[in-house]
Amino acid sequence: MGCGASVGRFEEFSSFHAQYSLGSIPKALGKGSYGSVFLATARHAKHSSFAVKVQTARRTATKKIEHEAKIWKLCASHRNVVHFVQMCQEADIYFMVMEACQCSLFDRLIDNPKWVWDQLSGDLHQLVSGLQHLHSRRVLHSDIKAENALYGGPDGKILKLADFGLAVYITPSEGPLTRARGSRSYMAPEMLAGEGYAFPADMWSFGVLVYVILVGQFPIGQSRQTKSELTRNIIKVEKEPARVTNLANKLKRAIAVEQGKLDRRPPYSSVNDSHRSSSEFHRVLPSSEGSMAQEEVITRHVGIQMKCLKVVDFIRLFLQRDPSDRCTANEAIQSELFQELQYMRQEHRATEHESQLLIINRRPLKRSDAQAEPLQKPEDLKDEDDPPRRPTGTPQGGTMPGAMSGTPQTTPVVTAKSAPSPRSPAPPGDGPPPVAPLKRRSQTSGGLEDAGDEGRDKLEPLRRRSLTSHSLVDNSQGMSLLQVPQRRRKSASSSKELDSAQPSRSHSDFQSQMLMEAHEKDLRPSSEGHQEHPSVSESSPRGAKSSASNARANAPAAPVDAEPEDGAPAELERGQMTKTFSRMSSRGSRGARSMLSRDFSGFDLLHNLANTNIRGDSSWQLEQSGFDASTLRQSRSRGGLSSAASLRSGISGASGRGQDDDALSPLHRRPPDPPRSSGISTANHDPDDEGPRPSALQRRVSLGDMESESQNPKNLRRRVSFDEVLVMQHMLPQVPNQVPKERNEEDSD
Numbered sequence: 001m002g003c004g005a006s007v008g009r010f011e012e013f014s015s016f017h018a019q020y021s022l023g024s025i026p027k028a029l030g031k032g033s034y035g036s037v038f039l040a041t042a043r044h045a046k047h048s049s050f051a052v053k054v055q056t057a058r059r060t061a062t063k064k065i066e067h068e069a070k071i072w073k074l075c076a077s078h079r080n081v082v083h084f085v086q087m088c089q090e091a092d093i094y095f096m097v098m099e100a101c102q103c104s105l106f107d108r109l110i111d112n113p114k115w116v117w118d119q120l121s122g123d124l125h126q127l128v129s130g131l132q133h134l135h136s137r138r139v140l141h142s143d144i145k146a147e148n149a150l151y152g153g154p155d156g157k158i159l160k161l162a163d164f165g166l167a168v169y170i171t172p173s174e175g176p177l178t179r180a181r182g183s184r185s186y187m188a189p190e191m192l193a194g195e196g197y198a199f200p201a202d203m204w205s206f207g208v209l210v211y212v213i214l215v216g217q218f219p220i221g222q223s224r225q226t227k228s229e230l231t232r233n234i235i236k237v238e239k240e241p242a243r244v245t246n247l248a249n250k251l252k253r254a255i256a257v258e259q260g261k262l263d264r265r266p267p268y269s270s271v272n273d274s275h276r277s278s279s280e281f282h283r284v285l286p287s288s289e290g291s292m293a294q295e296e297v298i299t300r301h302v303g304i305q306m307k308c309l310k311v312v313d314f315i316r317l318f319l320q321r322d323p324s325d326r327c328t329a330n331e332a333i334q335s336e337l338f339q340e341l342q343y344m345r346q347e348h349r350a351t352e353h354e355s356q357l358l359i360i361n362r363r364p365l366k367r368s369d370a371q372a373e374p375l376q377k378p379e380d381l382k383d384e385d386d387p388p389r390r391p392t393g394t395p396q397g398g399t400m401p402g403a404m405s406g407t408p409q410t411t412p413v414v415t416a417k418s419a420p421s422p423r424s425p426a427p428p429g430d431g432p433p434p435v436a437p438l439k440r441r442s443q444t445s446g447g448l449e450d451a452g453d454e455g456r457d458k459l460e461p462l463r464r465r466s467l468t469s470h471s472l473v474d475n476s477q478g479m480s481l482l483q484v485p486q487r488r489r490k491s492a493s494s495s496k497e498l499d500s501a502q503p504s505r506s507h508s509d510f511q512s513q514m515l516m517e518a519h520e521k522d523l524r525p526s527s528e529g530h531q532e533h534p535s536v537s538e539s540s541p542r543g544a545k546s547s548a549s550n551a552r553a554n555a556p557a558a559p560v561d562a563e564p565e566d567g568a569p570a571e572l573e574r575g576q577m578t579k580t581f582s583r584m585s586s587r588g589s590r591g592a593r594s595m596l597s598r599d600f601s602g603f604d605l606l607h608n609l610a611n612t613n614i615r616g617d618s619s620w621q622l623e624q625s626g627f628d629a630s631t632l633r634q635s636r637s638r639g640g641l642s643s644a645a646s647l648r649s650g651i652s653g654a655s656g657r658g659q660d661d662d663a664l665s666p667l668h669r670r671p672p673d674p675p676r677s678s679g680i681s682t683a684n685h686d687p688d689d690e691g692p693r694p695s696a697l698q699r700r701v702s703l704g705d706m707e708s709e710s711q712n713p714k715n716l717r718r719r720v721s722f723d724e725v726l727v728m729q730h731m732l733p734q735v736p737n738q739v740p741k742e743r744n745e746e747d748s749d
């Protein structure tokens, strides 16, 4: 049974303009496939701002609009779901009134891809909480992606799930859904393979989203592949995406190498002060005192890497090919990641050190990369042409909304990879502000009326449509994200933005525009966007619902996105602090060059690991299967100061236990006066470059350079260390990603 029937009919819609005002010039907040979102104010309470999604029945089927509102109402009563206010209708225009948010997660990723640890885990926790709520109400969102997570709440810090246009209410009596829907890059393999899907499909999409947040690219797919190629690549994932596996392995190896350096270095107390002050060891340190210990630097590296690994392991809970191996939202909320978050929030309070452990997605995310995915027809609209779902054998019932409320989350048998703790953390408090330089939309009480008074020149252009595609970055060449040249970004197309200079319009004018837009849309082929997913037909024709095993059997043995194996480990000289430091600063010359060739910070490390080979110390190169972070923890715990510090940063940067602020904080204090002449350019490369073009200085900064020239004062800058660059990241003004403010074209294959 389709979900449309299960949620009942809407009451008569009231008039929108009797209750709300769009202002003399409607202020656009965003534009989607089916309508535009504007800022509105309530007439009876001028200080109340709302967002209203305006859709025309000609553009979007009435049934779909009503279905979206019904599903939304079922699950809107949660802090991590955008609040649904009401639906209004005037003629054939529908006004979906909702809580106004400030920006989407996608906007945030593009505008400022920085994350600090507790903020990241807090945001992820909020997303999982929203999903948990949806699934507990038996609502499958079906379109989890960065564009559909909005920052809202009183201070814009609460992440909320939005856009229920593809959501489905799954009754207990219904079998898995079969029609693929959503954004292809986020679609679960079983969905694309036509194997039937349910709530685990949302969790796969969530895993993809977290990977995008962390790495800046999709776990599967390449930039120039067609939809059918992407579909095949997703379907033929063996157990989990190869990129995820490789990234985890590289992180483990890198951590082992760094830990090995700590074990090899002489005890801190044995370092001769004269040596420290006379050697380059002192000079390369970025702190004002110049007294940061080597182990602190390494400790910081390990801390970042351990955090990266934690998040990658978290992602692996969801990116499992077999839906029954995937973590449910209920299980995810109890994962180790969130347990630590809870500890930090309640007992430890993140220190400055921890909160400044930057996780930066430096990938030049581009909106032009994000392609609109032809979205699928909601389930309730395809009753006539869809095959019936397979019954599950569960008792009939639960077809009315009232039956949903008490229905627990009953996903198919899903097992988390790691046993969650029985202790369920309470939802964390609001995280730190998502981003400082976010382009926040005005939500002042004056609303649109004021906007009109202030002049139309100040109107914010229509928020570019933000849809995600299968192709953020071409990873096929195994290039570091830092090495991937940013393509030339197109300037914003004024024709695709709301003309901020258009004259003030009356309601009828506005209505006319909506009708014109609807007419234009109707003229386009496939304008409804409800067609069968082409890729589904290509890769898994309907009626030929291949099983997972069949789909995998048909796939080539090696994943297309498999990455090269890690390279041979580099040799590490024991007991020489300066050389160890230099080596530490340049793990693998290739990686170091890459790191230093751009503005660089903590999570660039992850990018580097994700895309290049790592060379480590052979004695510390652990077998993948034998590696265990807890083993490292135990081994380090025997080693005194360095051990404690490393563990505090590495493990407890996440866990927050045993923080040694004095030992760790100097690195993380932001220098008061940012020197601009650091020698490291933060400018983006020419988008058309074949590859990165580091400056002469940057080219010199390599492992060999640092070691061979380390005693020459003239070459001080050449010995810029990993961590110096880290700190420079703080010191230098941020170069915002230059993202074309253009609306994406829809894919057309």
Ligand SMILES: Nc1ncnc2c1ncn2[C@@H]1O[C@H](COP(=O)(O)OP(=O)(O)OP(=O)(O)O)[C@@H](O)[C@H]1O
Residues within 6 Å of the ligand: 029, 030, 031, 032, 033, 034, 035, 036, 037, 051, 053, 082, 098, 099, 100, 101, 102, 103, 104, 147, 148, 150, 162, 163, 164, 165, 375, 463, 465, 466, 467
């Ligand atoms: N409550 C809101 N507050 C602020 N902005 C919003 C709100 N809802 C939506 N937007 C903006 O409008 C854009 C389009 O909204 P929405 O995704 O609901 O439309 P859609 O037609 O369903 O889009 P899609 O093509 O993703 O299906 C969003 O990407 C977001 O930027």
